[in-house]
Amino acid sequence: MPGNNRIVLGVIGSDVHAVGNKILEMAFEEAGFHVINLGVMVSQEEFINAAIESDAAAILVSSLYGHGEMDCRGLREKCQEAGIGDILLYVGGNLVVGKRTFDEVEELFKKMGFDRVYPPGVLPEVAIKDLKKDLGL
């Protein structure tokens, strides 16, 4: 795959859901991406540091335990401060708890600076297709 195919993957915050993370790693690698998988319990700073050192094209954040809003807030701003403000940010999982519709959730996370937001149950293929399109790969 030509162009920058490096992506940073991880489960944000105090979230320890490891299975989906492994599945995503396998799926994206199979699709030809160079995956830098930080695993579970990843802080915003760790995502950013890994993206800087590896000059990654995108950061893919998972959150399964309902605290996604709290954990993801400020990530785009920190990327801007760190000099990688243009990096693609994707997020997916059980992002919030409570009775909000996915449209509301998507709007919330887009306002926070995420380029793509995925509801629970989305197959990796969807995100892979989007990412290839966004990166022009």
Added chain:
Amino acid sequence: MKALLIDFGSTYTKVTLVNLDPPALVGTSRAPTTIETGLLDGLNKALEAFSPEQLDGITVKKACSSAAGGLKIVAIGLVPELTVKAAREAALGAGARVMATYAYTLSDEELDEIKELDPDLLLLSGGTDGGDRKNILENAARIAESGLSVPVVVAGNKSAASDVKKILEKRIPHVVVTRNVMPEINVLQVEPARRAIRELYLQEITKAKGLDVIQQEVGLAMPTPLAVMKAGELFNKISGKEVVIVDVGGATTDVHSFCDGRPRKSGIVLKGLPEPFAKRTVEGDLGMRVSLQTLLEVIEENDDLHALREYVDRIKRERSLIAANEREKYFDRIFATACIREALLRHSGQLKELFTPEGRLWIQQGKDLTEIDILIGTGGALVFADDAGSLLRAGLRLENPLQLTPRQPQLMLDHKYVLYAIGLLAEDYPETAEVLLQETLKSLGRI
């Protein structure tokens, strides 16, 4: 056939004479290091302790040195927690003193600082393999333009390495490219950089430091801390035990650990860059003679603080001073305990408690040394103490259970003070080195 092993230390020049066949220790001796009149003076003085017959038949001479400031390195990388940390580990593992570390693009002020520090070598890293190129290229250009003329070891993004070399070579006399200290995020690869540093040390830096006479006369092989590290590696390999060495010296306290240091219990998540199996830390502010002023700061309370300060002032005037009476010996024990405690705390990892929706979790950063088998004490402050065992026990006293310091190791003393000699012999004469290990390691019981 005999071998003469020498350590040119900051305070003392130590010699060890051994028989190679059959392997046996002949004897040891030491004399104050003579920087002003040339290092050979101190060596000859130390050799006076041996008879001409004893000195007859020496076929192998090897030396290590931490005189003239040791091997001074400045480590440069991109992100502080990643390539900067990896570069620092590589430099420490090569037996260097890391004067400073720098992250991101070097500023003019930082370049001035580096000139001021006058290092023997720069270790330049940055970017994973195939990752960021911009930073290391920029820093190479800035170093080349700065007027610095120290040797540079390049251990960064392999995709940028040859360009970095071209940029540096225009102005820098010795540029060595080796493999990346962090080829992937959170993967540490320090051995190639360690080897490159050692080769450059032997080829170029000893010359620049005026140690080439020593090099010709007695075969300078490595910086002293690396010799101690090699002794630890050998002991770990032979015994199969997890080992920590605490080396309390005049100017610094070194700690070496030989273990994976991974979490020992379930429910602990390991974070951060992986730790090297053979890890060394050096505390430049913890020493028995040179760095006493800063050591005073970690000695919180003492009944006799005034007298303690007076003693420190006297030592500042005369660095090779040896405690003359009971009271001064007592002060030396306070210094030694503080050095051991503080250096072990900084070397070992720690746990942080975290409450999550899944319940309570622990995050471990650094190495878990709680279950190491053996702790070896060395360095003048321990070797020549009357009660090395109680010094080590006092230094190990547990104050914070979240600090992963050794808990119940078997305590041993390098009582012949020959660990450096064992390290110098380890590669070419492993059997002799093993005999010396058995000879010198004296059990001090458990904690």
